[in-house]
Amino acid sequence: MSPARPPEGARSLPEGQGRRPEGVPSNSAAAPLLEVKNLVKHFPIKGGLLSRTVDKVHAVDGVSFSLQEGETLGLVGESGCGKSTTGRCILRLIEPTAGEVTFGGRSVTRASKEELRALARQMQIIFQDPFASLNPRMTVGAIVGEGLVIHGLANSAAEIEARVAKLLETVGLSADQMRRYPHEFSGGQRQRIGIARALAVDPTLVVCDEAVSALDVSIQAQVINLLQDLQQQFGLTYVFIAHDLSVVEHISTRVAVMYLGRIVELASAHDIYANPRHPYTEALLSAVPIPDPTLNRQRIRLQGDVPSPIKPPPGCHFHTRCPIAQKGLCDVQKPELKAISEGHWVSCHLRA
């Protein structure tokens, strides 16, 4: 094996972002399965005659968290908060600009190509759009079996077929469907195919990137239940990325709320709902429609839109919309993620 080279771009942190957090928010003292430290991703914006980099999108702006085996961490936030970019940086589908991702004690960010391929077997992803993420020219059997071939996990065509048949049955499809093509399946069934593909290589960690967001509620419930069953059955660890707070809260053990590239609050799913501390979490929760017409809820109204991640506001990113922001503090100083109680982390000058 070649020595671990730092990948392009994952060098030292830019000035001012190099401070390590007091501790990386985690749930227990045991060694975490996944650890993300100060993850930063800036996308360059090219422009002008020579398409030079004229600006950059601050998609992820210093995100840290860790994850125990068997846990589900929900990443939730509105469009552009950086939750999907974070998920993809964990697997290095996108190269992080800075920061460190460790999986099972091994560095993902510094892994060589060969090491990364070995890691990819243990870290899989399920995408949102089951129409775009399945190759229309491949049979379902070939899609699900591809990982087995790539990672050399099966010795013969017959073995691959047997494994694929078993996988399809595990996700609630039938084995005789393996010779069909993706277009012959409904949205919910396609998402099951995506899940079978991820499970084929027997992963430890699965990143679910808006995996149920495009589905109708009755089908969404089928897939959520399936994901929970599979977690039990195979001891999977999930990073569950979604914009729907109700879904995230339902499936997660812990939830990280993101806003403009940063985690603003991280707590157990129960605490996030019962005891939200960050003003953004409060507003987000109060905006979630609840299917109970007898409730008479007070909504916290946020004014305006999320600012552009090209020029995020200084200080606390949320201060421009925050109902309790203090001038001279929140618009100047960046808040750090601080523990306010066991396992409950908040990034707010006034609440933590």
Added chain:
Amino acid sequence: MRLLDIQGLKTHFKTDDGWLHAVDGVDLTLDAGETLGVVGESGCGKSVTAMSVLKLVPMPPGRIVEGRMLWQGRDLVPMSPEEMRKIRLKEIAIVFQEPMTSLNPVYTIGDQLSEGIRLHEGLSKKDSLDRAVQMLRKVNIPTAERRINDYPHHFSGGMRQRVMIALALSCRPKLLIADEPTTALDVTIQAQILDLLAELKAELGMAVMLITHAMGVVAEVAQRVVVMYAGKVVEQAPVRELFAHPRHPYTQGLIRSIPRIDLAATAKPRLEAIPGTVPKLVAPKPGCRFAGRCKHAKPSCSDADPTLRDVGPGHQVACFLDVVA
């Protein structure tokens, strides 16, 4: 007289596989000033019903095969395109899901807003622009007098939906059809738009037909709810009654399949998924269309089509069985 009285509406589409029965015998009424939620999953026919009311269904391949749509007593089905043009915007207006594609990118917001006002209200160019500015103020767009010179791409998604609402309400319609108006928006922006719709409704007194797949949105906004499945109305009731005593197994399943954020994490029941998928609507089989996915179904459910029957005040259900939730 009802504001809108749809009777036995059937809107079908010609496809390569045969006629698709997208809307297949829908009865639906709406009173002045009422907020009606029309809820159902993809392909249930809720949007096609709305498009049929405004006769915006592309024909061909679409065709209104049967039924009447009485708008203040006048049937919209036989109306000519000219007659319909006088009704659209002026009497019935619509807001679509995608504000990006429903505004013309090469005209300013002011041009697009004032066009309808000029045509329907016979105002001069200047007066109609003034009204456009007023409407933008009404939907809380800051510095409206300057923003009428902007193009749609200058606005964010939430702002564009505000512009669409301003446009829809610019001629003070009696009915606003909102077809998934907040589905493409983030939850905090969705809350802003729903609040705005409620305020404008209180101020202008129009009826609202809110089409959505989100039970949570229906619960917060609607007074009465119509549940659709596979081209048919399966249940309708006042909103509290529907959520407290859903009578159709599909409605019951729909309510139980939603994750509930307001329930304590320890008390969370496993979601009740509805097995299977929606049936194909090309040459649909007779009988209850939900029978194939219904855990209470009996063989006799597939013999005949269930029709809506009264089960309580304003509460109707199209189910042969008495399944109490």
